Amino acid sequence: MYLFSYPQRVYCVSIVFIARSKLPTKHGDFIIHAFEETDSSQEHIALTMGDIADGQPVLARIHSECLTGDGFGSLRCDCGPQLEAAMQHIAQTGRGVILYLRQEGRGIGLVNKVRAYALQDQGADTVEANEQLGFAPDLREYSMCEYMLAHLGVKQVRLMTNNPLKVAALEQHNIHVVERVPLMTGRNPHNDQYLDTKEEKMGHLF
Secondary structure, eight states: OOOOOOOOOOOOOOEEEEEEEEEEETTEEEEEEEEEETTTOOEEEEEEESOOOSSSOEEEEEEEOOIIIIITOOSSSSHHHHHHHHHHHHHHHTOEEEEEEOOGGGGTOHHHHHHHHHHHHTTOOHHHHHHHTTOOSOOOOOHHHHHHHHHHTOOEEEEEOSOHHHHHHHHHTTOEEEEEEOOOOOOOTTTHHHHHHHHHHHOOOO
């Protein structure tokens, strides 16, 4: 059986804090923090609620940008429902953080993601589509998370994810994950194969 794993690679992304402001949402009042990579000018966002700098483990979500799911409500993935659920859980808890990383399409970009969709329409799964385009199944990296969380005063996280490889990737960047919190939501007839591929080929837990 094919099973993807993240390569053992350590990046050193230079990233700086830019600004913060209030962000009232339907889930409650968050603070939005803007960061920028100095080499690429790539932007990333943190949403925070409550006191997260008290040294205690913080409920957290590391969420990669998905315009189709987060913005357009696409049913091809579970990204939008996962982001909504993460914001709801944080609001219910009263404290937490979401790092929203600009890594569209697992790092291949929006246009290539649409090209991958076209291959999936012809029968390829998400891993096969990426590989047919010449990409690895997952090009995301998480080195920026170390600086972003350190800037926010977060030392330990309770990570909302179904992906144990993401836990390992964060630990590789000195982020202590004290607990993996499952985030089960968003399955529908349009994304059954997508979620099955996550489980069978990418090691996700459902």
